[in-house]
Amino acid sequence: MTEFDRSASNRTVSKSALAAAQARSQHEWRPVGGNLITKPFLVLAALAIIGIILMLYRYAAGLGAVTNLSDGYPWGIWITYDVLVGTALGCGGYATAILVYAFNRWEYHPVVRSAVLTSVFGYSLAGLAIFLDIGRYWNGYKLFLPWTVNFNSVLVEVALCIAAYVVVLWIELLPTILEKYPENKKAALWLHRLERWLPVIAAVGILLPTMHQSSLGTLMIIAGYKLSPIWQTGLLPFFFLISAITMGFAVTVFESVLSSMAFKRPFETPMLGRISVGMAWLIVVYLVVRFADLLFRGAPVFTSGFQSVMFILETLLFLVPVLLLVSPGLRQDLRFLFLAAISMLLAGSLYRFNAFLIGYNPGANWSYFPSPGEIFITLGIIAIELMAYLYFVKRFPVLPTEHA
Amino acid sequence: MGLNRRDFLKAAAGGGLALASNLSPAPVLARATVTRLPDALGILYDATLCIGCKACMAACKKFNNLPPDLCTPNSLWDDPVDLSAKTVNIVKLYKNGTGLAKDQEINGYSFVRRFCMHCVDPSCVSACPVSALTKDPKTGVVHYNKDNCIGCRYCQVACPYLIPKFQWDQAFPQIVKCQLCDHRIAQGSYSACCEFCPTGASIFGNVQDLRKEARRRLSLKPGTFAEYPLQRVDSHHKVSRQVTPYLNHVYGETEGGGAQVLMLANVPFNKLGLPQLPPTSQASHAETLYHTLYKGMIVPYVVLGGLFYIIYKNTTGHELP
Numbered sequence: 001m002t003e004f005d006r007s008a009s010n011r012t013v014s015k016s017a018l019a020a021a022q023a024r025s026q027h028e029w030r031p032v033g034g035n036l037i038t039k040p041f042l043v044l045a046a047l048a049i050i051g052i053i054l055m056l057y058r059y060a061a062g063l064g065a066v067t068n069l070s071d072g073y074p075w076g077i078w079i080t081y082d083v084l085v086g087t088a089l090g091c092g093g094y095a096t097a098i099l100v101y102a103f104n105r106w107e108y109h110p111v112v113r114s115a116v117l118t119s120v121f122g123y124s125l126a127g128l129a130i131f132l133d134i135g136r137y138w139n140g141y142k143l144f145l146p147w148t149v150n151f152n153s154v155l156v157e158v159a160l161c162i163a164a165y166v167v168v169l170w171i172e173l174l175p176t177i178l179e180k181y182p183e184n185k186k187a188a189l190w191l192h193r194l195e196r197w198l199p200v201i202a203a204v205g206i207l208l209p210t211m212h213q214s215s216l217g218t219l220m221i222i223a224g225y226k227l228s229p230i231w232q233t234g235l236l237p238f239f240f241l242i243s244a245i246t247m248g249f250a251v252t253v254f255e256s257v258l259s260s261m262a263f264k265r266p267f268e269t270p271m272l273g274r275i276s277v278g279m280a281w282l283i284v285v286y287l288v289v290r291f292a293d294l295l296f297r298g299a300p301v302f303t304s305g306f307q308s309v310m311f312i313l314e315t316l317l318f319l320v321p322v323l324l325l326v327s328p329g330l331r332q333d334l335r336f337l338f339l340a341a342i343s344m345l346l347a348g349s350l351y352r353f354n355a356f357l358i359g360y361n362p363g364a365n366w367s368y369f370p371s372p373g374e375i376f377i378t379l380g381i382i383a384i385e386l387m388a389y390l391y392f393v394k395r396f397p398v399l400p401t402e403h404a
Numbered sequence: 405m406g407l408n409r410r411d412f413l414k415a416a417a418g419g420g421l422a423l424a425s426n427l428s429p430a431p432v433l434a435r436a437t438v439t440r441l442p443d444a445l446g447i448l449y450d451a452t453l454c455i456g457c458k459a460c461m462a463a464c465k466k467f468n469n470l471p472p473d474l475c476t477p478n479s480l481w482d483d484p485v486d487l488s489a490k491t492v493n494i495v496k497l498y499k500n501g502t503g504l505a506k507d508q509e510i511n512g513y514s515f516v517r518r519f520c521m522h523c524v525d526p527s528c529v530s531a532c533p534v535s536a537l538t539k540d541p542k543t544g545v546v547h548y549n550k551d552n553c554i555g556c557r558y559c560q561v562a563c564p565y566l567i568p569k570f571q572w573d574q575a576f577p578q579i580v581k582c583q584l585c586d587h588r589i590a591q592g593s594y595s596a597c598c599e600f601c602p603t604g605a606s607i608f609g610n611v612q613d614l615r616k617e618a619r620r621r622l623s624l625k626p627g628t629f630a631e632y633p634l635q636r637v638d639s640h641h642k643v644s645r646q647v648t649p650y651l652n653h654v655y656g657e658t659e660g661g662g663a664q665v666l667m668l669a670n671v672p673f674n675k676l677g678l679p680q681l682p683p684t685s686q687a688s689h690a691e692t693l694y695h696t697l698y699k700g701m702i703v704p705y706v707v708l709g710g711l712f713y714i715i716y717k718n719t720t721g722h723e724l725p
Contacts, residue, residue, distance in 0.1 A: 059575065060575060061575060062571070062572060062573055062574050062575045062577060063570075063572055063577070064572030064573045065573070069572065070572070071487075071488065071489075071560060071566065071568075071569050071570060071572075072566065074557035074560035074561055074570060075557065075561060101714075101715045101718055101719065102711060102714055102715065102718075104714075104718040133556075134554045134555045134556045134557075135553075135554075135555025135556075135557070135570060135571075135577040136550075136553050136554050136555035136576070136577065136578075137554070137555070139534070139551070139552065139553060139554045139555075140554050142534040142552050142554060143533060143534060143554065148534045148535050148552050149533065149534060149535070150529075150530075150532055150533055150534065150535045152530050152687075152691050152694070152695075153530065153531055153532060153533040153558070154531070154690060154694050155531065155533040155556060155558050156533040157694070157698065159533060198715075198719055199712055199715045199716040199719055200712065202711075202715045202719070203708055203711035203712040203715050204708065206711050206715075207704060207707055207708045207711055210707070211704060214697075215694075218690065218693055218694055218697075219558075219561075220561075221686070221689055221690040221693055221694075222527050222530060222531050222561070222562040222686045222687060222689070222690040223561050223562060223686070224527070224564055224660075224681070224686040224689070225564065225679060225680075225681070226561075226564070234689075234693055237693070237697070362566055363566065363677075365486070
């Protein structure tokens, strides 16, 4: 690679890279094509518009006018769903990158692209949600000034790391965008440059989520007694990290099945089966450590009323994929793979809701249930995410080429 | 297939072990609970002296320019029912059974003041990502600077006493909390609540002196007469008063790593709405874990280097996704 002299051989580079890009594009990924403006797309657009109007109202009238947040429950579903669950659902790119690049399993390479795409939108919109949630958003830049940042704050690690990862994700998505323009020489040149930097980009793209997905769990340590001992533990970062990776695998399976159905393409069943088995083993590790920790600390697992019910539900949702995937017969069956993925996604999401909202009790005088405004803004964000996904999948080479 | 799984497991187990060894708080990196500053300033609140007159609340509003909190339907009086962005100091009432006997847990009542405890090792200061909440290096006052604040409300999640309050009704909101009247301290004065307390239930002073005063009160014999300073712990104005029984506990001496506000009462503090906290601070728990993982960014850089090496090896001969 080093024999390239950039200024002198632009043309050679672009020609070879161009050819490579075209070949690759047709070989592994292809735009789905078709009409962009469909009925589901219009429904999503309506939801997005409602969400955007409510967002404007939030900026004009303050957080109290739109949300049910209070001094007892300062964080609601915008943090719990949009940021915690949203970025965990955005861990598909992270989880598949671990498989492909770190574990050298190139057979999973075809799903990397769509996984990265969902990650891009999951994370970018989580970033948007943070700017909706913080009250003094115009001071947001203070997070990036070395003389105001408090490096003892776990939130700093989370914020800087997520911000950096959003940038890395867009860089990881760049080849998809660049390949759309095979005639453009600049695009070809940049494709080639990105290829040379791949090991760095991939390494940073694995390190950053490892850091902030675990730190999202560390955030709650300082809440102390306010978080029920069922969830309050020094292992919070470990549980958040492992469940984020398993959710990343689950969302990859989920998305692959859904897009195959929606765009009437063949299913990638054997590959999804292998990914799911890996996921199941990780869940086993998670559950063993989780229960060892609960036993060791003597947490009041069954005597905490509603919190106990939610804990049991959370555990059952974690168990479903393990039980489904234990049998070699079932894991050949797409329906059970899909079911296992959904259960895992619900398990990880409920774990996050439990650790940040349901297990959080600031005192008897406080209660929280999201307001319609909060829910509709969240739905608006999800709608924007799905619309962007549909646009990209139909117009850019994202989904694997059909192996007919 | 079998080989695949074994490889995956081996790698996952290796990663898990590496992570677990990082997570177990190593004593070398443990962040101990911060110790008290020698010149720290604070308040001693003695519920047995408090008559619930709320003069401290009126003075607090006046000298901190806080608006009235109109909670009753006719909206005539400043009558807050709890701390809020409009009220940073409140006198609350505990009542049980007949509620007749002062400072009795059963069939009695007790007042309790709630305001910022000015922790020795504050959770809010540790949590704040942009140093909008800081602890004064000399007086130990926990101060809020709106110019840095991004309104993330992590301080509210972190505070064990639920002290920082947010202006939910404002488009350009702030966090509001008691700052021990540090604007008055800067002018050589002291906290308004203590200046206007008629009974000496709240007294201002150096925390070391306040602790001594609290210990002195606990050693007094109930029924005898004793002198209680007014306004400040070192005041020459004293009132003589018959000693009533105390619970043998100075709240704030060790709670959550200690506070600069100390409290005495004869009703258990959890009944008065104060949390039972371990002697180590929540900030030290969080920072021990956090610094163990991130001290000098050594672990992340090592992981990054390892990842780069593995991926470089794996990607030679492959194409960009």
